[in-house]
Amino acid sequence: MDSPEPTPSSRVRRRWPLWVLAFLALVTLTRGLLVETFSVPSGSMQPTLSAGDRIVVWKPAADEVRRGDVIVFDGTGTFGPRRGASEPGGLAAVVRSVGDAFGFRSGQSDYVKRVIGVGGDRVRMDERGRVFVNGLALSEPYADTRAAGPAFDIQVPPGRLWVMGDHRGDSDDSRGHLGDPGGGTVRVDDVVGTVVGRYWPLNELGGVSSAAPREDPGADR
Template sequence: MAKHRGNPADNAPRRRGRKRRPFWQELPILIVIAAVVAALLVNFVGRPYVIPSESMEPTLHGCADCVGDRIYVQKLSYYWGDPKPGDVVVFVGPPSWNDTFRSTRSRNTAVRGVQNFFSFFGLVPPDENDLVKRVVAVGGQVVQCCDEQGRVTVDGEPLYEPYVHTDYLWVSGQQNETYPRGRIFGPVHVPQGHVFVMGDNRRNSRDSRAHVGDPLQGTVPVDNIRGKAVFKIWPPGRIGPVRSENPQP
């Protein structure tokens, strides 16, 4: 007796469509994923910083009566190499540079914990003395000021610094002690693994020159560098790249 096979489609397993979760159930998962991605980007790729002072004008604005530039600082460049002359870098000031630093964290333990938590994700600035300056000399080089024309020299060669628009007037042959502190300095032998930094606004920048009497002679350990400034992201009228300009011949 022949067996009735029936319609093959009747014997096929029924496919049951997956029931989509309500959005309110997916939202916490999306938030966690976004937070993890943000934390990875902030801690390993780069993060924004605010320019707090006039020390890098006109390259970067941070004057008291203007909107301070927001810059993006990337970390990737220094995973495979050290800072180079002309790089604009953000770094943590060595201990002797922290005399004017005041923590922005709350004294309340709970609030401070929340601030530190959000800082990990880039939503609150880090609680450290972050500064931005330009590298003028690196480990193994000798930097000083000044030659007969008032220029900074590295290994005896004068620097070409078109980014400097404000510096103290130099009169050849004038006595050194009549110049403001920091106009004349050195020679400083930059140790390996360190850099010598200066602001583009030489008349208003407390940089390596102000710390040549410190144990590190004003140099900054490369390990203190948070990254390289590459782009101005705010305000809209100043959006654009932050250029490295090697001043050394």
């Protein structure tokens, strides 16, 4: 007796595992070469980004970082603990890798900040939280400058970046590491990429544009 001809719905049910595997393979390949997804761990970038937001990072832009870019970088050895012998293996590593691909990144050394100064820039902040780059006071509509912390004045070394969170009163950034190696600056080589979009929550779905710091014509020097 001949077997019944498979219906379209039964063919779909049999093929969906292959589609899922193909999708996962595509995500993994694309993630490794062009994009990477992250979960924002804190409110240090508010109001631009909030804790729990899922963001997309464009990796080819890592070599062309500009002032105003929102970036993800590896703070290992600069801001955070060094990854090493405690890394999970076996099944735990596989689970973490899949989670990373969908934005549930578990690493403790990845940071999301805004680039304020690049190599050669002089960056300073006065006691009122106003930021100056190369003598020009900045207008920063993206930032919450309340409780910005103590004043500072630094020259950014070549090949490094000065980064700050948009929530100046609640951000572990370059200001808090002035006494560390590099004077709080981050190596350009440690940049993972530029944040280009947010895909969660859905009501905030869209791009995350860079906002180049602009001179504030009303500020005194």
